[in-house]
Amino acid sequence: MTDAMLTGGFADPPIEAARAFRAAMEAMARPGSVHRVAGARPPAPLSPAAGALILTLCDADAPLCLVGAADTGEVRGWVAFHTGAPIVGRGACAFAVGSWEDLAPLDGYPVGTPEYPDRSATLIVDGADLSQGAGAGAARLSGPGLKDAAFLRLPDVAAFGANAERFPLGLDAFFASGDLVAALPRSTCVEAA
Amino acid sequence: MTATDYNFAYLDEQTKRMIRRTILKALAIPGYQAPFASREMPMPYGWGTGGVQVTAAVLTPEDRLKVIDQGADDTTNAVSIRRFFARTAGVATTEATTEATVIQTRHRIPETPLTEGQILVYQVPIPEPLRFLEPRETETRKMHSLEEYGLMHVKLYEDIARHGAIATAYAYPVKVEGRYVMDPSPIPKFDNPKLCSPAIQLFGAGREQRIYALPPHCSVVSLDFEDHPFEPSKADAACGLCGATDSYLDEVITDDEGGRMFLCSDTDYCAGRQAAGHRGAAQEDAA
DSSP: OOHHHHSOSOSSHHHHHHHHHHHHHHHHHSTTOOEEOOSOOOOTTSOHHHHHHHHHHOSTTSOEEEOGGGOOHHHHHHHHHHTOOOBOOGGGOSEEEEEHHHHOSOTTSOBOOSSOTTSBOEEEEETOOOOOSSSTTOEEEESTTOSSOEEEOOSOHHHHHHHHHTTTSOOEEEEEETTEEEEEOTTSEEEEO | OOGGGSSTTSSOHHHHHHHHHHHHHHHHSTTOOEEOOOOOOSSOTTSSHHHHHHHHHHOOTTOEEEEEETTBSSSHHHHHHHHHHHHHTOOEEOSOGGGOSEEEEESOOOSSOOOTTOEEEEEOSOOOTTTTTOOOHHHHHHHHHTTOOHHHHHHHHHHHHHHSSOOOOBSOOEEETTTEEEOOOSOBGGGGGGGSOSSEEEEEETTTTEEEEEOTTOOEEEOOBTTBOOOOOOOSSOOTTTOOSSSOEEEEEOSSSSOEEEEESOHHHHHHHHHTTOOOHHHHHHO
8 A cells, every 4th residue: 555546536526526527528428529637646657637537437336447557556556445446357347447559459348238338338548649630640520419520639540430330339438648538439430531 | 504514416426426427328329318326316206306316417516507497497396406406516506598507407498599518407207208109118128229110100100190290299209310219308399409409418317217318419300201291389479478489388377268378488588588678469468
């Protein structure tokens, strides 16, 4: 048990979780839009934004999968102390957090069932590139939540395109970087720009 | 009484996390009814327990809350829910649609167009559009998963066969993003075109334990037939107080001799028009 495990949670959980959720909800409702989430200081390598999403959404009923470099003793201790979320493998998780290299490939996560497509995992892609606007590497997003097309730098356009094809099954993703977060629900149509 | 006597927005944190996870999945699958573990609330089922739980999960201290019941800000249900959150969350409240960031509604969409950044929370009595056609939940789940909505069209067809037109006047079924058929809650079909909105729309059914959602600018199509297209209908009259001809009207009986008048159902819209100098027939008679 180290100090890093015991500190870095929300100072005022009801208020800060409410604000973090509103940012997460706005992000999920408007794919590609970038929002600030503050208040969490998780151990490395997690970003403050990924930490805030974990504090806001994970608990004993929402198991978390730590992939690759995110699976450290300190991160496990921090998650256990602040949320009580079970740490599980990717096949049983409600949320999975890590870098894109560690999260991919996307098979192996629960994608829901035809009758209950909500029983699917949400990925938290940490260390994502959230720079705005069209340009090199940006994917064009269209669909629910978007009046006009939006642009987001996806780590793998083909993988998220294949995920959208499975609608209504599929995975939803948050992208975290520093204290910023964006999201890509399965309903969004993804094309290389 | 101050907000510190309750946890922020009444519900405990674990309950809010559960509702918040459900809202995110509901937004990711527009029109799909996501189950959630609805809690007992300090009000009876049918008084908006689903809407209250969704509102509690989305509120932040910076919000300004408006609550309407059948369009009115000043009815018992609207006043008590507004006071409930003023007391347990300490949020500011308003009756003006344009000033509100979160609007909880029972059976109406405000006449004033909603904007980006606003959230509309619906109270839903029966979320399953197929429930009166097929009572078994196991079967309606299967029908949604197989996109088997023929029965709904049969129901609308039977309306036409018996009445010459689609007689469904409220809770008119819609298809969301070409996939899920959804019950928009018992809003009049006059409001259906407003379901395509820049605001986030969340639907909470407490007794039935379902949450569903429409992200902004979502495609929402009212079911109809080529030869019987969907028509958003309203009483063919003008508001007696403000003279509006473009708003949804309630009929009010004024005496026991057949006297009646039509009034805007949206009280904020009607008051706003009257403040701007618009007058209806009833006002001119009185003057």
